[in-house]
Amino acid sequence: MVGVIGFATALALKNARDLTRATHDRVNYEEAYHVAMGGLSAAKAWVMNPALAKAQLGQSAGAKIEAVTSGSIAFSNYVRENRDNSTLLDAISAGGIVSPYYSQYDSSLASGAGLSGGRKVLLDLPVNASRVIDFHNDMEANYTGTIFHKSGTPVPRAYVRRIRISTPYRSTATDAAGLHVKDDLRRVSLIIEAESVISGVGPTKSRIMQQKILIQPGTSSMLPPIQGSDSALISGHIVTVSGNSSLNIHWAPVMAKGNLELLGIAPLEITKKDNYELAAKDNKYTGAGVGTEKWLRYLTAAKFVDKSGSGELFPSSVFPAGSPQITDVLVQTLNGAFDVGSKPLNRNTLSLTGDFYVSNIRNGTGQGVLYSGPTSGGSNFPLGSGAFVQNWPATSVYIDSVMNNMMNYNTWKAFAIQQGGYCRPGTGGGFVNDSGQPLYVTPSGSMTTVATHNTRFTELRQISMKNLVPSNGNTSQIPDRILFIDTIEGTQNGTYGNIAMNSSDNWFWKGLLYLNSDFSTSGGGGFPSVLMKNPDQFAADPSGSTGTNTAGCYMDGILYVAGTMGRTGNASVYGTIIAKGGYGGSGSPDIYYNSRLKEGLFKNVMGGGSGLLAAAVSGPIQELNLWVSTN
Incomplete structure (x- = not known):
């Protein structure tokens, strides 16, 4: 009898143990699912906001995620431009995705392992750690340490061991992880996979969940900031005006590394009757009617000379x-x-x-x-604080910073490609994109590689923003855009073209016009009339109707010319001209500084391509049998 009771007790205990184990297995299995899903959610949050990734994972891993985000936006813009060309999109391989669009932000992204299904790994987390996310709910009641990117002990019962981000599938097949289907690039931008681990009572459980997401870029008005400009004209060489012409500058300084060769003419000149008398024959150089405006400043690292370049003014x-x-x-x-x-x-x-x-x-x-x-404490004024400053090394240092940092070639080229604002002259005529494909202009005025129903892009006036200027000339509500025209070879040190505009071009641009070329204008009759505000008017009414309509305006914003700039006629600019190779011209052109540039163009979003991400749309989720091995 005792033996029977003992056997029954042992059997009951075994059943209880098995039931407990089964319960733990079931609970652990379910918990593993939720932990893996938590890894997917975290990864999507990091892609949406790389600043969060930097804060939680550290600068190194966060910078990698930021590069993935920027690359996905660049590629998504390309897909959006070519969404009607299914043959083109269907033929793109993982290498054709990574090298042009991701590696420009981080070259290491191009070295990721290849996966079955034609995928390529963009990022594998953790970086320099053993766990991506720890779940400490069973360890400490009030855990205060970081839960991200951990190594060593204590090892929690639940954690995300690995997160991987890759390009979409480019083929359909079945491998050890399960069935995979070739992705439509118009619906899938990235694939995220997360592996969870649950240990403790019962066998360790691990589950791998996969989710596809679609990156939706932001609108064209959501652009990264450019450093604010507070000058009307910045020249990396000389500034000169020929003949009886003038260069009429309004409301902001002129800065040059070379000689300023325009001050020997009206309305500002050194008179002959007295070597020390400075004459102002009208008001253009003193602020154009702004009561509190000081004399407009001229600063040069070289000297002030007369308009012929033959004699010093001082x-x-x-x-x-x-x-x-x-x-x-x-x-x-x-x-x-x-x-x-x-x-x-x-x-x-x-x-x-x-x-x-x-x-x-x-x-x-x-x-x-x-x-x-x-x-402070004295009666002397500091050198460099006057209206006319020459032989001034600080001017050269500032201009070099503008050219090399603010107007950095690689930064603005990458951004222009993201925004569909990049082109370069093609060797066979017309304009091409960064890959050398012919560009066409849609009926709405945007650039595309799709020829059907569109017009070959051969003249800049085809994409002019003049049609956006309202009848009252107020451009404040027109979003800034970027147009980056590269060298013929598409490289920073390539061959400059010569872009010329005249009154028949009907041209206008608002935002940043970045020209890797020489540039000249003539006439101005075809350029629109634009409402311009002096500094006092802008401060009181930045977007309202106060101001003066000025005819012949072809630019509102920043015009950057990598080569030399020449102008004839009476056309005007409402903003800043930056001419790396120097400025020369005739006629009586005007530069009216736009006070909005003090805060910078494209100011709606914080820096970096990631700010252009409008949404990461969640796609289908499936469980993988195991991590897909690399090819």
């Missing part, structure tokens, strides 16, 4: 013997730098035409020609 020969180098002549005069020799140049002998005397500027009378007050 020759050292007319200053007293023993005078220092002429840099900031107005400030130097006020500070008594020339009160030397037998014929000193004191404050009362350097005058502006009319009632404006340098000696009286201290008292606030006369036109403002100083941009800073006296140095």
